[in-house]
Amino acid sequence: MKKTDMAVGLYLLAAIIFLIVPIPSILLDVLLALNISIALIVLFNALFSKEALSLSAFPTILLFTTVFRISLNVSAMRLILRDGFAGEVIQTFGGFVGGGDAIIGIIVFVILILVQFIVINKGSERVAEVTARFTLDAMPGKQMAIDADLNTGAINDIQAKERREKIQQEATFFGAMDGATKYVKGDAIAGLIIVIINFVGGIAIGALRGGLSMNDAFDQYTILTIGEGLVSQIPSLLISLSTGIVVTKATKDADIGDTLLKQLFSIPKVLYIVGGALMFLGIVTPLPDLVFCAYGVVFIICGRSIAGRIEVEDIESAASMEENSGDEIRKPENVVSLLQVDSIELEFGYGIIPLADVNQGGDLLDRVVLIRRQIALELGCVVPIIRLRDNIQLNPNQYLIKIKGVPISEGEILFDHYMAMNPGYVEEEITGIPTFEPSFHLPAIWITESQRERAESLGYTVVDPPSIIATHLTEVIRSHIYELLTRQDVQNLINNIQEANATLIQELVPKLLSVGEIQKVLQNLLKEGISIRDLVTIFETLADYAATTRDTDVLTEYVRQSLKRAISNKYFPAAEVTNVVTLDPKVEQDIMNSVKQTEQGAYLTLDPEKTKSIMNSVEEEIQKLENIGRNPIVITSPIVRMYFKKLTQDYFKDLIVISYNEIESNVELQSVGMVTV
Structure with a gap:
């Protein structure tokens, strides 16, 4: 057992023993001096602590000191009533404070009690109650602020975790302080009751048993009662003052002495x-x-x-600022900081700043948090921190999306307008400024706030500027998420499931596949919009087939077949017949005949004329599906799927290529065409 644990245990045990066992007056003097010392230690710790959480154990301290002080009150009361003497400390306090006059001593004691009850106890109790309430009410806002700082890159994951823990500690601390102030109030009331008992009981015993006259009994026991009351109430007052200081402490930047002098x-x-x-x-x-x-x-x-x-x-x-700025510019390490590239950046002109400024009612930061949650749920991948920054080189209403420092897409909005899009069945057109929706490049018009209600009643899809930017950013991230998946991200995903699947991870990594090879498989899946949330199934499949091949493209095909339920659910509605395009067996054979295997993987050596012919046929068949409002889906045999996808990906970015082995048996398909040459 630690010495500190033994000391705390003895402190509490002594308090309990003193309630039962009589103690000599000399020991009472020692303990009363100890009680005053502890109260002073608590007071000055509360005064000079940087912040309230520096005394996170304060509610427990209040309870311990209260119990110990009450036990001394009971011991002193026993000595006063039994012996008419309770030690030099109580005798000195009673005689010195009142100047030998019992009436003056009573008046001083009553004033002390009133100050403690009405001013300090009542005020501390109210402040603790209000602080606890406001701390709990502010928790959601503080959590959102931390998420916003995390998403903008102002803090990292470790700092965000520390801030969340601190918020939780603050809520727990002030909630405990709200209840702990009742200890101090109850202790003061108990002390007052003990004083009254000492006064009445002492006079009665002195007059009836001690052979003293009423005047002598009054003088003797009044001094003792005042002394005992002061010895107990002064530490109680110090503890009450400490409580008030802790719950009203509002700064952590400096000691309270420096703060008061600077502010006054x-x-x-x-x-x-x-x-x-x-x-x-x-x-x-x-x-x-x-x-x-x-x-x-x-x-x-x-x-x-x-x-x-x-x-x-x-x-x-x-x-100093000019000198520091000059030194900062001349530092060679400043060049190193410029080499860092953010994974995702959203830059915008000054006209869009209000959308990202919380103080001006902007909610773009909150939408960025939702984007990361949406991608995580949809694709099972953690989106890196999205940097938001203004760029004065852009047009006021322009924004730019960058992936790894390279501009990928851009758009332009009108801050005080709404974008209205015709879903195809609107008969009556509305006037506005023609434009194009940036995510899917659909025709649209900008309308004013006054036109919004009418546009919605006519059937237009009306979108506000923050939603336009958020949707555009989501689509860009969804299209490039496979580029953003790093080896470290893959290791983090492995760590997340390792505890519950230790055997699987131990078998797979690094015995069968390296983290880099698993990364390529996951990137292949994400590149075609396949979710990797079901990592256990993915890793089980890799463990099954990695012993026979380490070709990441082939392993990806095996994984896709294991995920056929998810793929079918994504592209083929359960209660509908899905229109698709199939691949001519002759075309499949030509593709397979042109596959060349190397140590670096397989590639196609298809004749350019034949490739052009296949692409023309694909374009014709895709057009058939688009004309009837269907997704461009091509069904192939399993062995051809990945090669046909590689062949068409540079020509048709949104083309969905699925093999027969990736389709559930209950899916109903209808072929509306065939890719031929």
């Missing part, structure tokens, strides 16, 4: 006004002119001194 004596004109007012009162009114004028002169001199110091600090700060 930092504005020269305030001191000028106060000094002038005091001198006026001293000269015009009958108040002591020497005292008030002296104070007025002191405050005016202090104000002038502070004003001079502020001027010097401003000059030094300006010079």
